[in-house]
Amino acid sequence: MAGLALFALLVAAALLAPLISPQNPYDLAQIDVLDSKLPPGSLGGAGRHFWLGTDDQGRDMLSAIFYGLRISLFVGIVSTVCALAIGMAAGLLAAYAGGRTETLVMRVVDIQLSFPAILIALILIAVLGQGVGKVIAALVTVQWAYYARTVRGVALVERRREYIEAARCLALSPARIVFRHLLPNCLPPLIVVATVQVAAAIALEATLSFLGLGLPITEPSLGLLIANGYQYLLSGKYWISFFPGIALLLTIVSINLVADQLRDVLNPRLAR
Amino acid sequence: MPSELPKSGLLRRLGACIALAAALAVAPAASGEELKIAVAADVTSIDPHFYNLFPNNNIAEHIFDKLVRMDADSKMIPGLAVSWKTIDATTWEYKLRKDAKFSDGTPVTAEDVAFSIDRVPTIPNSPGLFTPYTKSIVSKQIVDPYTIRLKYATPYPLSPNDLSTIYIVSKKAATGATTEDFNTGKATIGSGPYKFVRYVNGDRVELVRNDGYWGDKPAFDKVTFKIIKNPAARMAALLSGDVDAIEQPPTADLARLKNDPKLTLSSKISHRVIYFNFDNLDRSSPDVTGKDGKPLATNPLRDVRVRRAFSKAINRPAIAERVMEGQAVPSGQLVSSHLFGYVPTLKPDAYDPEGAKKLLAEAGYPNGFNVVLHGPSGRYVNDEQIIQAVAQMLTRVGINAKVETAPMGPYSAKASKQEYSVTMVGWGASTGESSSPLRSLIATYDTATGSGAVNWGRYSNPKVDYLITQALQQVDDANRLNMLQRATELAMSDVAIMPIHFQFTIWATRKGVQYTPRTDEYTLAYQFKVAR
Numbered sequence: 001m002a003g004l005a006l007f008a009l010l011v012a013a014a015l016l017a018p019l020i021s022p023q024n025p026y027d028l029a030q031i032d033v034l035d036s037k038l039p040p041g042s043l044g045g046a047g048r049h050f051w052l053g054t055d056d057q058g059r060d061m062l063s064a065i066f067y068g069l070r071i072s073l074f075v076g077i078v079s080t081v082c083a084l085a086i087g088m089a090a091g092l093l094a095a096y097a098g099g100r101t102e103t104l105v106m107r108v109v110d111i112q113l114s115f116p117a118i119l120i121a122l123i124l125i126a127v128l129g130q131g132v133g134k135v136i137a138a139l140v141t142v143q144w145a146y147y148a149r150t151v152r153g154v155a156l157v158e159r160r161r162e163y164i165e166a167a168r169c170l171a172l173s174p175a176r177i178v179f180r181h182l183l184p185n186c187l188p189p190l191i192v193v194a195t196v197q198v199a200a201a202i203a204l205e206a207t208l209s210f211l212g213l214g215l216p217i218t219e220p221s222l223g224l225l226i227a228n229g230y231q232y233l234l235s236g237k238y239w240i241s242f243f244p245g246i247a248l249l250l251t252i253v254s255i256n257l258v259a260d261q262l263r264d265v266l267n268p269r270l271a272r
Numbered sequence: 273m274p275s276e277l278p279k280s281g282l283l284r285r286l287g288a289c290i291a292l293a294a295a296l297a298v299a300p301a302a303s304g305e306e307l308k309i310a311v312a313a314d315v316t317s318i319d320p321h322f323y324n325l326f327p328n329n330n331i332a333e334h335i336f337d338k339l340v341r342m343d344a345d346s347k348m349i350p351g352l353a354v355s356w357k358t359i360d361a362t363t364w365e366y367k368l369r370k371d372a373k374f375s376d377g378t379p380v381t382a383e384d385v386a387f388s389i390d391r392v393p394t395i396p397n398s399p400g401l402f403t404p405y406t407k408s409i410v411s412k413q414i415v416d417p418y419t420i421r422l423k424y425a426t427p428y429p430l431s432p433n434d435l436s437t438i439y440i441v442s443k444k445a446a447t448g449a450t451t452e453d454f455n456t457g458k459a460t461i462g463s464g465p466y467k468f469v470r471y472v473n474g475d476r477v478e479l480v481r482n483d484g485y486w487g488d489k490p491a492f493d494k495v496t497f498k499i500i501k502n503p504a505a506r507m508a509a510l511l512s513g514d515v516d517a518i519e520q521p522p523t524a525d526l527a528r529l530k531n532d533p534k535l536t537l538s539s540k541i542s543h544r545v546i547y548f549n550f551d552n553l554d555r556s557s558p559d560v561t562g563k564d565g566k567p568l569a570t571n572p573l574r575d576v577r578v579r580r581a582f583s584k585a586i587n588r589p590a591i592a593e594r595v596m597e598g599q600a601v602p603s604g605q606l607v608s609s610h611l612f613g614y615v616p617t618l619k620p621d622a623y624d625p626e627g628a629k630k631l632l633a634e635a636g637y638p639n640g641f642n643v644v645l646h647g648p649s650g651r652y653v654n655d656e657q658i659i660q661a662v663a664q665m666l667t668r669v670g671i672n673a674k675v676e677t678a679p680m681g682p683y684s685a686k687a688s689k690q691e692y693s694v695t696m697v698g699w700g701a702s703t704g705e706s707s708s709p710l711r712s713l714i715a716t717y718d719t720a721t722g723s724g725a726v727n728w729g730r731y732s733n734p735k736v737d738y739l740i741t742q743a744l745q746q747v748d749d750a751n752r753l754n755m756l757q758r759a760t761e762l763a764m765s766d767v768a769i770m771p772i773h774f775q776f777t778i779w780a781t782r783k784g785v786q787y788t789p790r791t792d793e794y795t796l797a798y799q800f801k802v803a804r
Contacts, residue, residue, distance in 0.1 A: 028667035033587075037524070056524075057660050075560070088798050130676070212649060217656060218675045220661065231504045234511075235525040 003257020010251055014070040021063035026219050031058045037232070040239050053239040055228055061239060064225055065247045071221040072251065076133065076202035076211040079139035083201075084194050085204065086140065087147025092178050092186070093157030094148070112145040121204060125213045135214050139201050150193050161185075174250060188266035193257035201251045206248055223250045280291040280604040289688075293737040307492040307785070307800055310500045310509050310518040313651075316378065318471050319454035320439035320462075321392050324400050324515060326700070330794050331477050331497065336439035336462035339366055339385065340432045344790045344799075346704035347612055348544055348638065352380055352440055353646060356432050358747070359421060367416040371486045374442045375467045386412045387443035389422075404711070404722045407436040427745045428798050433703035465490050465798045475499060479797065489790075490798035497575045497797075501650065510535070510780055517582055517781040518770035519795045523597040523654060529780055536803075537596040539778040540789035541601060541608050544700040545709065546652055548645075548662070548770040549729035550579050559644035559693035563672070572637055573693060573729075577769035580621070582694075586662055588625040592773055595657045600773040605760055606701070606709040608774045610791070613706025613756040614712070618764060620771070628669040640670025647696035651680040662772070688729050695728055698775075706756045709738050714763045731768045 013020065023030050035044040035058035044052050044058075052061035095106040112120070122198065124138040159182065167177045206223030210230075215221050220228065222244045229240025237266035310511045315328040320332035353366040355627040372380040392406045408428055414422040423433060442461040449459030460468040464477040465487060487641035498515060500506040504521040510518045521529060529535055550573040551557045554580055557571040571695040572578045574635075588602035604620030607613050634639055643666070647659040656677050663673035675685070716732040717724035723740075724730075736759050743755035763769075777793045786803040790796070 031653065031662055031664055033661040034590055056657050058594075117336065163526040196625060211348050214672065218660060231522055232524045233500075233502055235522065235528055236506055237524065 001261075002228045003237050003254050003261060006250060006254040007258050008070060010254060011073065013066055014073050017063075017070050021066045023060040023063040025059040025064040025067050031060075032073065032245035037237055037240070039237070051123060051176065052236075052243045055225065055240045056232070059220075061225075061243050064220060065222070065244055068220055068222040068244060069247060069251065071132070071215065071219070072202050072205060072223075072248070075136055075139065075205045075221070076198045079136045079143065079201045079205075080138070080194055080198045083140045083143035083197070084147050084190065087144035087181070088151050088186075088190065090144065091151030092146040092155055092183065093213075095152045095159060096178050096182065100212060102152075104241050106152065106209075109145040113149070117142045117204060118202075118207060121208055122211070125208060130214065130216060133206055133213060135208060138208070139204060142204065143197055143201065146193060147190060151186050155182055160183055192259055192263045192266060195255060195262055199255040199259070202248070202250055202255070211215075212230055222251075238272050253269055273614045284327070285572070305492065306496070307517070307797055308496045308498060308515040309795060309797065310498045310506045310515040311795055312499075312501060312503070312506065314496070314499055314501070315471070315477055316472055316473075317455060318457075318460055319395070319451040319452055319478070320441065321388075321402060322454070323398055324402050324437070326793070330796075332439050332478075333794055333796055334466040334479055334495070335460060335464045335468050336441060336796070337372065337380070337464050338436055338439055339368075340435055340436040342704055342792055344475045345703070346791045347414045348436055348517075348704065352385070353435075354435075360426050361747075362424045364422045364424070364428070364436075365415070365639065366420050366422070368420070369486060370418055372463050373484045373486070374441065374445070374461050374463050375482050375484065376445065376461050377484070378442065378444060380440065380442075380463050381417040382414040384440055384443045386414060387446070387785050388438060388440045391441065391446065392438065396764075397451075402437060404725065405720060408434070411735050416517050421619075423504065423662040425709065425745050428708060429743060429749075430703065430705075433707075436704070437702055466495060474716045482594055484695060488798070491801050492797060495797040498796075499570055500649065503506070505661075507539050507780075510782065513782070516537040516785050517787060517795075517800065518779070518780060519779055520653060521778055521780040523599050523778075526597055526599065526737040527633075529682070534783050534784060536781050536783055537778060538598065538781070538787050538789040539776045540791055541610075542700065542745070542777045543608060543611060543702075543704070544607055544652075544698045544793060545603055545608075545774055545789050546655075546658065546696070546698045546772045547713075547792050548582070548772070549687075549695045549697065549727075550582070550731070550767070550770070551690065552729045552731045554688060556693060557693040559646070561642045563641060565642070566643060571693075572641060575635045576766055577631045577635040578637065579770065580673070581635070581669065583621040583767055583770050584624040584631065584665065585628040585671070586621070586665050586772070588620050588772060589623070591658055591661050595654055595661050596773070598774065599653070599778060601776075603771040604772050605764055605771060606699075607706040608791070611701060612753065613710075615757045615760050618761060625665075625669045632670060635738075638672075639643050642672040642674070643694055644674045644676055644690040645694050645696065646683065647675070648680040648683045649677040652698045655696065658772065661682060664698075688726070690728065697728070698725075699726065702792065704792075706760055707740065707744060709797065710736075710756065710759055710763070711744075714759070714768050715740050727770070728794070730761075731766075733763070733766060736763050736766075736768070 035054050036056050038050050038054045038055040044050055050060050090105050094102040120142050121138045128134040189264050209221050209223030210227040225244035226241045232240050306799050315327045315331050320336050337352045341352040342349050352368055352372055353368045356366045391405050392402045408424050409422050410425050411423045445461035446459045453459040455471055458467050465485045467482045469478040469480050471477050479495045481493050485529055506518045509515045509523050535701045556567045559641040560568055580586045592602050593602040602620045605615055605618045644664055645659055649656050659765050660675050668671040699709050711723055712726045716737050717727045717730055739755050739759035743752050746752035779787045781787055786801045788799045
């Protein structure tokens with residue numbers, strides 16, 4: 001429950017970022033390089049307090065974290081939903097059609113899973129270029145295979161169940177069987193995998209940004225904020241990467257806690 | 273490792289520990305033997321004529337000699353040539369020193385000089401040759417083994433400046449040699465203070481002292497240049513004792529480093545100007561859009577009032593103070609104050625956001641427009657931070673600026689093809705005077721003459737071109753200075769490029785090692801001394 005509460009709080013902070021942030025960190029007219037690298041609690045030039053300090057451009061860290069959280073969660077959730085849709089369709093197709101189609105789809109999945117995710121994402125970003133849409137495209141490409149494999153495994157079991165046979169006997173259309181009967185029964189494990197993958201997508205996006213390959217530098221996500229502050233760690237200006245790091249950590253931990261909880265709730269074998 | 277040592281891993285490690293302890297025990301006496309330096313950028317080749325690129329030249333400075341060298345203030349001093357003079361209006365004569373020998377023992381003669389000049393334009397697959405510095409030479413005449421005459425088509429006062437960029441290789445060793453032969457060391461025979469040992473691409477270059485060198489004996493026998501691109505990692509390598517010296521410590525750490533009793537800092541203003549190019553082509557500029565997000569039919573950057581507004585919008589002292597931590601001098605021109613061609617009366621535009629808005633309104637853009645600024649990441653000191661600060665300042669006067677940065681290679685490939693509207697880059701006046709930036713950055717782009725080779729904005733002003741061409745033919749220094757200054761003034765009044773500042777180049781060394789800082793930014797092992 002703590003995980004869910006924390007996650008809800010972070011999502012609320014991200015959604016309400018424009019309302020609760022002291023500053024819009026993406027509006028260059030609102031940030032001033034003369035306020036750069038101020039320690040937490042300092043008073044800035046415009047008479048405003050920077051409770052978590054400022055980064056090397058004079059951005060208020062608190063506002064930057066709220067907005068960064070927004071990007072990170074948006075990228076994580078959107079890429080997961082897209083990857084889930086694609087992976088689910090591919091997995092169901094493979095399981096239901098069988099034969100050559102199955103072999104083809106599953107070998108593609110195998111090939112994809114044999115490469116480290118970060119490697120594929122790096123290559124894609126290098127080819128596609130930078131931008132939110134392109135990062136999402138890269139994350140979807142990396143992640144759809146996990147869902148395809150999961151859903152195929154479940155669907156293969158479900159396909160042999162009596163209710164599917166019954167549906168077949170009623171001469172329902174294959175599309176109806178797959179989407180109305182097979183799919184709902186495959187969902188529980190998928191939801192758990194998807195939740196964990198949201199956290200993985202956020203971490204991967206942060207990694208890409210940290211390597212300088214994700215999002216534009218004037219609209220930093222959490223990973224980019226950490227990367228910006230990293231070079232100041234040795235000089236004692238810890239707050240530039242420390243606080244975004246904490247925010248990223250809390251996000252990923254809370255999502256994982258929620259996923260754990262979901263797994264327990266959705267697992268019929270677990271005694272309640 | 274010597275073969276008589278035991279093969280067992282544990283024993284070997286024990287042996288290494290003892291050896292290390294012994295090395296530490298004698299460390300004070302041994303200093304002056306080996307020097308390890310961490311440098312910031314990749315060395316792409318050991319062939320000194322392959323690519324006119326700073327990190328490559330930095331290594332070539334050790335292995336090869338030049339006719340004319342530059343001192344720490346970028347003033348010309350004798351190198352392989354002991355003296356040079358004009359014989360007639362278009363002919364220069366260089367007298368070579370007789371005690372210079374290549375590391376294989378053969379003397380350096382006029383034949384080698386002629387061979388090296390001839391070799392420059394013949395290198396295949398080069399991303400950037402030294403030809404701008406040799407192509408004016410019409411013919412060469414070897415008078416005797418130690419005298420060479422170079423003939424030019426017109427009076428050419430910059431001959432020694434040009435030759436201060438050309439490395440002299442051994443004719444015997446380099447005849448028929450490829451760039452690869454230099455990288456493996458087969459053809460790497462020079463007459464410089466150090467000899468080549470090993471080059472590992474992307475990792476290190478190892479050198480050993482050339483005891484046959486004619487000049488002052490370097491303090492260190494053995495030198496290793498380690499390539500560490502990340503500033504924080506470079507700093508950590510120095511603090512942990514992995515290296516004895518580094519170039520470009522992170523500016524954010526300077527305050528702390530100054531108070532560190534184990535380190536010494538040295539710094540000097542660089543000859544490198546950090547500046548912005550503006551798209552001057554008559555087209556709908558690629559990165560410029562109106563406030564409604566639609567491309568503008570005309571290119572506002574062609575209007576000098578708009579360029580002036582950019583310049584007035586920028587708070588250069590704030591960038592020098594906050595972004596560069598005081599390690600930069602704001603600039604309104606092409607060369608810093610100690611170089612030939614500096615205009616003492618030309619000050620950087622004062623920070624004047626109201627004036628900038630007024631100029632924009634006059635030019636017909638009272639609400640400004642949107643623009644994307646492009647720049648390199650990690651090539652110049654704090655480059656990404658500078659460009660973001662500039663974007664902030666432009667946004668405040670109504671020019672909504674976005675920033676896109678990329679590593680220097682891919683960025684410069686696109687910028688040099690005019691794919692961007694506003695680009696940030698740096699230029700070092702390697703000849704030690706202002707004709708270098710004027711010829712390369714300001715003069716009209718012309719592949720036939722090589723002028724404007726790095727004129728990314730394609731700025732073109734016939735009056736400036738005329739002054740530059742005339743200046744290059746003035747044999748009298750006072751006349752040439754005057755014309756270079758007038759060309760600079762005219763180009764700056766037109767905001768041909770927008771200078772931001774000259775950065776300071778900083779070196780950090782461990783206590784006990786001292787570096788004489790240089791304005792040309794080179795990190796030269798033979799300039800390191802043992803301080804006791």
